[in-house]
Amino acid sequence: MTASHPGPGSPPPGDPALEAHACDAQRRAYAPYSKFQVGAAVRMVGGEIFDGINVENASYGLSVCAERIAVFAAVNAGARQLAAVAVCTEASPPASPCGACRQVLLEFAPDPAAVTVTAVNPRGERRSWTLAALIPDGFSGKELP
Numbered sequence: 001m002t003a004s005h006p007g008p009g010s011p012p013p014g015d016p017a018l019e020a021h022a023c024d025a026q027r028r029a030y031a032p033y034s035k036f037q038v039g040a041a042v043r044m045v046g047g048e049i050f051d052g053i054n055v056e057n058a059s060y061g062l063s064v065c066a067e068r069i070a071v072f073a074a075v076n077a078g079a080r081q082l083a084a085v086a087v088c089t090e091a092s093p094p095a096s097p098c099g100a101c102r103q104v105l106l107e108f109a110p111d112p113a114a115v116t117v118t119a120v121n122p123r124g125e126r127r128s129w130t131l132a133a134l135i136p137d138g139f140s141g142k143e144l145p
């Protein structure tokens with residue numbers, strides 16, 4: 001399938017290298033319960049890429065999404081400024097990040113309007129947004145005293 005056609009104001013086409021990282025990671029996902037395997041990759045300002053996979057648990061509520069694992073790997077390595085995100089699932093149309101992950105991505109986005117989030121599947125379908133579009137008026141540390 002071809003890429004979706006972005007309209008005026010849509011984010012630019014995605015980052016093929018980042019999308020490839022997400023789809024490589026997807027194969028390592030640990031999702032024996034939902035069978036919904038997710039791979040994510042984040043590109044940080046400076047260009048470094050970190051991958052994540054969803055990791056489920058028999059106690060379902062302990063499961064963690066791929067996007068958060070990718071962000072936490074970046075932060076653990078000292079990279080705190082998010083530039084772009086790619087998420088790879090089998091879903092058609094490709095699945096966007098959940099609300100919890102959107103909030104975590106926002107924490108490390110210096111400019112949410114400049115962070116592109118692209119959802120893909122291994123069959124080449126893709127959708128993309130800015131992070132600002134996915135979590136408008138999101139809560140941030142600026143709200144805290």
Ligand SMILES: [Zn+2]
Binds near residue numbers: 065066097098099101
């Ligand atoms: Zn999530």
